[in-house]
Amino acid sequence: MGFFDFSGGGNMGFGSVKNVKGFTNEDLFEKLSAIKVSFGTPIMGDIFGTQSVMYKNATPYYDIFVRVHKDKIIMGKIGTDGTDSTVTAAQMEAELIMGSKDEENSFADRAVDELLEVIKKLESGEYITITDEAMPANTATGEPISLYMEQKLFSLKPRFDVFDQEKNVVFHVEGDITSHSFTIQQDGREVLKLKRKIAKIMDEYVLVKNGETIAELKKKFRIVNPEVSGTVNGAELRIMGDLMGIDYDIKIGGRKVAHVDQDKAHWSDCYRISIKDEDVQDIVIALAVICDHVSDKDSTWRH
Template sequence: MGFFDFSGGGNMGFGSVKNVQNFTNEQLYEKLSAIKVSFGTPIMGDIFGTQSVMYKNATPYYDIFVRVHKDKIIMGKIGTDGTNSVGTAMQMESEVLLGSKDEESSYADRAVDELLEVIKKLENGEFVTITDQAMPANTTTGEPISLYMEQKLFSLKPRFDVFDQEKNVVFHVEGDITSHSFTIQQDGIEVLKLKRKIAKIMDEYVLVRNGETVAELKKKFRIINPEVSGTVNGAELRIAGDMMGIDYDIKIGGRTVAHVDQDKAHWSDCYRISIKDEDVQDIVIALAVICDHVSDKDSTWRH
């Protein structure tokens, strides 16, 4: 991906792919009907008379659509039936003006990204039956683990508490005053250390467990949205989505292991973290701290 990329993805709510397979809308509908996604099942519909494959009521506000347009396949979110178009437009406008999204809009944008990945695979001739997002979580219950990470205010050093839905503290994160080193603790015991390498043009980070490096990450320069990538236990790591707006997926080895966004019900910095792989909970927390640091630095630079 270059500095500027207008093909969609990254939680922008739209996407486009070159239609190299020359799919028709009917063929798209047939193929998508056989693929399980996380946001519903497709029907053949239309948008103002233009034939489209539709995922109705992906959220109370939005449908998801995909259709052939000239030599491309385009997809996006659109106000669902029964939703006032003016209200939907105002909601989208508020996202632009405020630079933030509500939970519904965030979910719809992620659904578009999920569909975009499916279409890319179909165009590459791959056989797809289920998306990564629709697969059961690797947890005891088979459901994602919901955690919240809140930064402690009025502290000289960066500090975060990570708690569950019952307000029980699960992890505690504490950094030094320079933000070069963080310790991730569970029950008062360090389970992971996060270190930021200094004297680097672009920020680099390492995660260390019991003296051994388990992850190496590097920030890449992007005009619109910063990017962090690297490896975790030898597997590729990718942060996919909007880091500046705090609405992104954490992917390890091609699988989505967590989603992070903001909990706007809190007046202080509080992130919602949905974890799909309980084996990497501490790593996910460390990555959320890294993304918080990167987005804070970029926000300061842009202003």
């Protein structure tokens, strides 16, 4: 994505695609009605008299829309019917001022990204009936696993506890005083080791399991927002979204396995982690630690 690329993606809450297929709004409604997404079903509606395909009440405060605009298809979030516009505007303003999002804003922005990927596939002629986000999670219940990662303050060494909704500690993460090496532990046993390579212009990381390197990652330089990518067990890894605002997706082999955002109810660094593949829980925790390190370094550099 270029510096002046306004095509959306990255959990920004808007998107646009060149309408190379010449779709009409009626075409979009027909095609989207046959595709299952994670945030509702479409209806044909309008925004202040402009015809649009709408996903009503994607969240209590937001609808998601998509429509043809000149030679493009545009999409985004908009305050839902019956919601005080001043409340919606205040939410967006707080998001900009605080530099991070509440859970509802994060969900709405990710819904727009999900829709953006669907429209891109339709424009490229791909056949799609369900998005990755709408598919059952690879867990015992078929639902994503909800975890929370909280950094322990007032410690010489970086330390994190990862707990479930009942406040049970599931993972413990502890680094050395230089933040070059971390151990990820489950039930008091090390399940993964994270190492940061020294003397590199751009940060590089490796994940080691049972003595073998299973992942190599590198931070990419970007003026607006850093990006981390690499490979995990031979599959492509991409961490996409807003690392600085702590609102990003983790994709392995082209499929989303987790989402991480910030829990503003806690005064210290506390991240919500939604995991769709329980087989990679330890890897997701390690990646969240990497992103915390990247965002902290970039925040310090910017100030």
